[in-house]
Amino acid sequence: MDGNILGLALPIGLGMAAIGSGLGLGKAIEGGMNAMGRQPEAIGQIQTAMIIGCAFIEALTIYALIATILLMGNL
Amino acid sequence: MAVLLLVLAATLFSAGAAMAQPDGHAATPDDAHQTTDTHGDESHAADTHAADPHAADTHGDAAHGDDHGGGHGSTPHMANVFAILSQWLPAPVANFIAEFVDPIFSYIVIALLVVFFLGVKKSLSSRKPGRAQMAAEILVGGLYSMFEAIIGPSARRYTPFLGTLFIFIWVNNLFGMVPGGHAATSAFNTTTFALGLMTFCFVQFYAVRLNGIGGYLHHMAGSPKTGMDWGFSILLFPLHLLGELIKPVSLALRLFGNIFGEDTLVATMVILGWVLTKVMVGIFVEVDAIGGFLPGIPLQLPFYFLGLLSSTIQATVFTLLATVYIALWLPHDEEHGH
Numbered sequence: 001m002d003g004n005i006l007g008l009a010l011p012i013g014l015g016m017a018a019i020g021s022g023l024g025l026g027k028a029i030e031g032g033m034n035a036m037g038r039q040p041e042a043i044g045q046i047q048t049a050m051i052i053g054c055a056f057i058e059a060l061t062i063y064a065l066i067a068t069i070l071l072m073g074n075l
Numbered sequence: 076m077a078v079l080l081l082v083l084a085a086t087l088f089s090a091g092a093a094m095a096q097p098d099g100h101a102a103t104p105d106d107a108h109q110t111t112d113t114h115g116d117e118s119h120a121a122d123t124h125a126a127d128p129h130a131a132d133t134h135g136d137a138a139h140g141d142d143h144g145g146g147h148g149s150t151p152h153m154a155n156v157f158a159i160l161s162q163w164l165p166a167p168v169a170n171f172i173a174e175f176v177d178p179i180f181s182y183i184v185i186a187l188l189v190v191f192f193l194g195v196k197k198s199l200s201s202r203k204p205g206r207a208q209m210a211a212e213i214l215v216g217g218l219y220s221m222f223e224a225i226i227g228p229s230a231r232r233y234t235p236f237l238g239t240l241f242i243f244i245w246v247n248n249l250f251g252m253v254p255g256g257h258a259a260t261s262a263f264n265t266t267t268f269a270l271g272l273m274t275f276c277f278v279q280f281y282a283v284r285l286n287g288i289g290g291y292l293h294h295m296a297g298s299p300k301t302g303m304d305w306g307f308s309i310l311l312f313p314l315h316l317l318g319e320l321i322k323p324v325s326l327a328l329r330l331f332g333n334i335f336g337e338d339t340l341v342a343t344m345v346i347l348g349w350v351l352t353k354v355m356v357g358i359f360v361e362v363d364a365i366g367g368f369l370p371g372i373p374l375q376l377p378f379y380f381l382g383l384l385s386s387t388i389q390a391t392v393f394t395l396l397a398t399v400y401i402a403l404w405l406p407h408d409e410e411h412g413h
Contacts, residue, residue, distance in 0.1 A: 055392040059325070062332030069150060069335075 017064035155257035248386030271327030282404040344375035
């Protein structure tokens with residue numbers, strides 16, 4: 001094993017961030033879908049709020065991506 | 076129909092245009108700060124010179140022929156018009172352009188927006204609004220209603236800044252989608268950090284102006300009312316201070332990460348499409364015989380849709396968060412009750 005440990009660590013870290021984001025987004029969208037089912041006349045507002053909430057959750061994974069990109073040069 | 080053909084042509088031709096700028100200057104905030112560091116200048120000059128001879132022999136096509144596959148360990152991104160033009164420009168101009176590409180594209184966006192909105196203003200008419208005026212009204216009205224829902228009736232004061240923030244970020248993000256364009260918001264050192272800083276200054280200025288210095292400090296200490304609250308305020312003050320400082324940084328990082336990631340994704344797909352085409356064509360025909368220039372398969376086309384969505388969403392999220400940060404500082408008697 002003569003490589004850099006970053007070669008192992010970066011993809012694992014990013015994968016874990018993706019798992020977290022997947023779970024979080026799943027819960028958020030589940031809540032959104034439920035709300036849309038209960039009140040179909042509010043679908044527009046619910047959709048907007050859902051998309052914005054998803055952007056927040058996604059941002060955390062993006063931070064992990066940025067860290068990976070920053071460290072990629074040291075691989 | 077014509078628009079569809081144009082988009083198809085653009086994507087086919089931009090298939091050859093992924094040029095990996097070896098230092099990936101957009102990516103690393105610990106890279107040299109772009110304006111003052113001479114060490115950064117030298118590495119830039121060395122890289123662009125190293126890039127040029129390679130670019131010269133793989134193509135003859137003026138518009139979009141050069142493609143380098145990835146540089147060593149750097150992130151690929153699409154060439155913008157200035158990077159392509161700077162092959163024929165003298166070295167100092169080329170270096171200047173390569174270093175200031177983000178402000179240059181920001182200014183192009185600003186010029187575009189100013190021309191558009193001034194044109195709308197000149198031909199304002201309530202009886203016979205033209206299409207441009209109606210589009211501008213929809214945009215401004217929609218933004219104002221979004222701010223009003225969060226801030227309340229005093230949103231009028233903040234709408235100019237917040238609305239401009241949205242439009243500026245949105246158009247900048249979209250410029251990254253256009254072949255030959257470059258999103259200024261895909262660089263943390265320049266545009267996104269500046270936007271975060273501006274939002275920070277804006278929010279703090281209005282916080283102090285609306286609450287007074289005493290009210291500002293009181294709010295930062297957690298709004299203590301009882302004796303025990305005053306005890307906690309020693310703990311809460313640094314916490315709130317840190318929170319205020321980290322919010323614009325998180326805004327900037329979110330925007331930067333999303334837009335830079337989108338650009339890199341598109342460029343990677345372009346390279347992939349080109350490599351795929353080269354392999355497939357190379358089975359039948361010796362690729363160098365056709366001069367080394369091939370339009371590649373536009374694998375990046377599906378990602379353009381994602382990019383359009385993501386550009387709009389990121390602009391919305393940035394603006395919405397800035398609005399929420401202002402709303403948090405409003406004096407409590409002004410809040411519209413739920």
